[in-house]
Amino acid sequence: MADKKQYDLLIKNVRIVRPNADSVQASDIAVKDGKIMRVGPGLDTDASAEIYDGQGRLAFPGVVDAHMHTGIYSPLPEDAISESRAAAMGGVTSSLNYMRTGGYYLNKGGPYRSFFPEVLALSEGRFYVDYAYHLAPMDRTHIEEIPDLIDEFGVTSFKIFMFYGSHGLHGRSTNQHEFLMIGEDERYDYAHFEFVMRGLQGAMQQCPAKAHQISLSLHCETAEIMAAYTKIVEEEGKLQGLPAYHAARPPHSEGLAIFIASYLANETELPNINLLHLSSRKALTAALQMAQVFPHIDFRREVTIGHLMLDIDAPTGNLAKVNPPIRPREDVEFLWENLLNGKLDWVCSDHACCKHELKVDHENPGDIWLAKSGFGGTEYLLAALVSEGRKRGLSYNRMAELTSFNPARRFGLNQKGDLAAGLDGDVVLVDSNENWIVQAEQSESQQGYTPFEGQQLGARVKTTFLRGRRIYDDGQVIGEPRGRYLSRPY
Numbered sequence: 001m002a003d004k005k006q007y008d009l010l011i012k013n014v015r016i017v018r019p020n021a022d023s024v025q026a027s028d029i030a031v032k033d034g035k036i037m038r039v040g041p042g043l044d045t046d047a048s049a050e051i052y053d054g055q056g057r058l059a060f061p062g063v064v065d066a067h068m069h070t071g072i073y074s075p076l077p078e079d080a081i082s083e084s085r086a087a088a089m090g091g092v093t094s095s096l097n098y099m100r101t102g103g104y105y106l107n108k109g110g111p112y113r114s115f116f117p118e119v120l121a122l123s124e125g126r127f128y129v130d131y132a133y134h135l136a137p138m139d140r141t142h143i144e145e146i147p148d149l150i151d152e153f154g155v156t157s158f159k160i161f162m163f164y165g166s167h168g169l170h171g172r173s174t175n176q177h178e179f180l181m182i183g184e185d186e187r188y189d190y191a192h193f194e195f196v197m198r199g200l201q202g203a204m205q206q207c208p209a210k211a212h213q214i215s216l217s218l219h220c221e222t223a224e225i226m227a228a229y230t231k232i233v234e235e236e237g238k239l240q241g242l243p244a245y246h247a248a249r250p251p252h253s254e255g256l257a258i259f260i261a262s263y264l265a266n267e268t269e270l271p272n273i274n275l276l277h278l279s280s281r282k283a284l285t286a287a288l289q290m291a292q293v294f295p296h297i298d299f300r301r302e303v304t305i306g307h308l309m310l311d312i313d314a315p316t317g318n319l320a321k322v323n324p325p326i327r328p329r330e331d332v333e334f335l336w337e338n339l340l341n342g343k344l345d346w347v348c349s350d351h352a353c354c355k356h357e358l359k360v361d362h363e364n365p366g367d368i369w370l371a372k373s374g375f376g377g378t379e380y381l382l383a384a385l386v387s388e389g390r391k392r393g394l395s396y397n398r399m400a401e402l403t404s405f406n407p408a409r410r411f412g413l414n415q416k417g418d419l420a421a422g423l424d425g426d427v428v429l430v431d432s433n434e435n436w437i438v439q440a441e442q443s444e445s446q447q448g449y450t451p452f453e454g455q456q457l458g459a460r461v462k463t464t465f466l467r468g469r470r471i472y473d474d475g476q477v478i479g480e481p482r483g484r485y486l487s488r489p490y
Ligand SMILES: [Zn+2]
Pocket: 067, 068, 069, 098, 350
């Protein structure tokens, strides 16, 4: 029976970091057929076909990066390869990507019944980590398609970009129909958002078994406030760079959008709302106030690693342009305070690879208005959270909830999110003592720069296992892309 071992892989000598626990345990992890079979100390090495010595490192559940954008600025087939390699480097094993019709992405409109199979076909065989998509209903046809997207395509999470009413991705815009590629008789406005919510609520009623894992995510910024303030800040010309962008998209534009979104969710009896990338004191305060006003709504509050690690004085300047903007230090500290208080549900990257040649204007690299929005960061998500979170007193167990368990449960990834028997063998080993300096040139991402450049981190992802296979080890991505599409609930 020598060739019929009990385990395929035994990860020995690690310190297990489980969510919903209050300590880290010395342990081993045994995997069979891609699933965790046993977790415990002193597992029998003779019973395993392969042994991996974890050298006393921390073993976290594979990161579920709940908010990424693959294929937004570069063609999806190439972005899927390079950016999922960056994800693997960061210990990410599940990549959840926001996708929509319209400008950028595939640069086309039309119904999801033809659009989404194309997305899946372009993704197939190109991801190094498991992946799924959140979809944004942009017109009335998409709203009608929601039940089919849930049932046939396993998409259980949807999105509204509240600021697209009069803004493009990078600034003011007057040709929204061209940008969003919706019909002349369509409007992407509050009424549309209400009907998206009604459509989703109806779909939840139709499939009660899945309803608790169906949710709506909102990018909360108010187009009208942003348009007015952008004009004022541009015309005054007193501010530049990140401070100007912060002033042009002021925090109360986030807070107002959160109030509107919450009111509509209550009006339409939609119970599961994800408030994405809260960036400021006003945004998070508004989100907490709405949770008090509407206690029957299950709100989840998201924060990105960018908003936790950067402020408007970041030395990388315009390379850190993103929506919502990077905020002053006081806002960043408020986010940390509430992360420690348990008021934020998960930390994600909002990874959107925007290559240097695209990111800033060649003639005017200092012009924040001409710079493009968004940047990558999935490769630094866990290492940065461990480094900075530990200094501030965040426990490792809580980090495992914030980067894996919480988003996995919210988004229907029931086989992910923990290191427990029966779940996928997604494990990431972290050296909690390695000091290193972030340098974009070491990243697998094709972005070519990072707004985190030069930051010193005190922990590093060393090894990533996806369903029991090593996909990243000691600085190298290993093997072929083996990521699978995660049809949800998974
Ligand atoms: Zn995003």
